[in-house]
Amino acid sequence: MELSCKSEYALLALLELADRYSQSEPLQIRQIAALQSIPDRYLEQLLATLRRAGLVRSQRGAKGGYVLAREPWKITLLEVVESIEGTDSQQVETQRGVKSIEGMVIREAWQEAGQAADAVLQKYSLQDLTEQRNSRQQLDLMYYI
Amino acid sequence: MELSCKSEYALLALLELADRYSQSEPLQIRQIAALQSIPDRYLEQLLATLRRAGLVRSQRGAKGGYVLAREPWKITLLEVVESIEGTDSQQVETQRGVKSIEGMVIREAWQEAGQAADAVLQKYSLQDLTEQRNSRQQLDLMYYI
DNA sequence: TGTAAACTCCGGTGGAGAACCGGGATATAA
C-alpha cells in the first residue's frame, strides 16, 4: 500500500473542507494550499478530479471555492483514493490474452490482498479522521500542561 | 495493491524452482525464461536480487543455475515481494521534518491497510501456489474429458 | 589445461507517470 503524494494532498484538502462543512462559505484553493502547504496549481488539478468524481462542489467566480458535496461521514477513504488514483477498475490485465495458470493463481492472491486493504480504507470516513485528529490534539495539549 | 511486472516475474520464476526443489540439478535463467515467457536479461536482474535477499542460491559456471535456498513452504509471498520491490524500508518520509497531525492520521490509516494486505500475502507460501495450480490443472483436465 | 557455459557487474535506452508551473478563457459577486 503506497500512499502517493497525490492521495495525501487530496485527503488533506478534503479534511479541511470537512472541518468547515457546516459553514455556508466555500474554501478557496489558495487557502487550502496555504493551510496544508500544498502547491496550489497542483492542488487545483486534484480538486478538479474530485469534482468530476462528485466528492466536492465548486463555486466559480469571486467569493467562490470548494465545498464538500456530501456529509463528511458519508465519504470513505477508499472512495477518495479510487477517485484520485487512476481507478481504471478493470486493470489493463488480459494483456496477452491467454495467461498461464500460475499467473492466474498469483493474481488471485493479489486480489485478495487488495480487497483486504480496501476493506480497511472503506471503514474510515473523513469524519473519522477529523475526530482522530481532534482527540490527538487534545492529547498533545494535556502533555503540554 | 498493484502487482508489478517485476513481482510477477519473480514469483513465476520461483514457482518453477519450487516445482523442481527435490531435484539436485539447478535451473538456468534461459530455461526459466523460456518456460514462463520472461525476457531473460531482465529475469537475470531479478534473480540476482532474490539471491542477495537469500531466497535463491546460484551455481556459477557450466551446468550452473539457480535453486531455491529454502523449502517452498518456508517462502511466503510477502517475503518475495518485499525482496523484489524497492524495499527502501524508510521511505522518503519525514520529507519536511514536521508533518501535520492530519498527515500522521492519514498515514496510520494507510499503515493499517498495508498491514491487512501484508497479512494476506504472508499466509501464502510458494508451496500453496503450486498446489493451487495443480488442483486447477486437474480441474481443467476433468472438464476436458 | 583449455574452453564453453553459465552467472555477475556495468551501463544505457525508451516510455510512462508523478509532481509540478504558467497562460489564457470563463464565470460571478460587488
Next chain:
DNA sequence: TTATATCCCGGTTCTCCACCGGAGTTTACA
C-alpha cells in the same frame, strides 16, 4: 465593469519500470 475565483490547455523535470548489451568472472567437464 472589475476584481476574483475556478476551469482548461499545455509544457517541464524527474524518477522508476521494463528491457537490452557488453565485458568480466567462475566453474564443470573433456
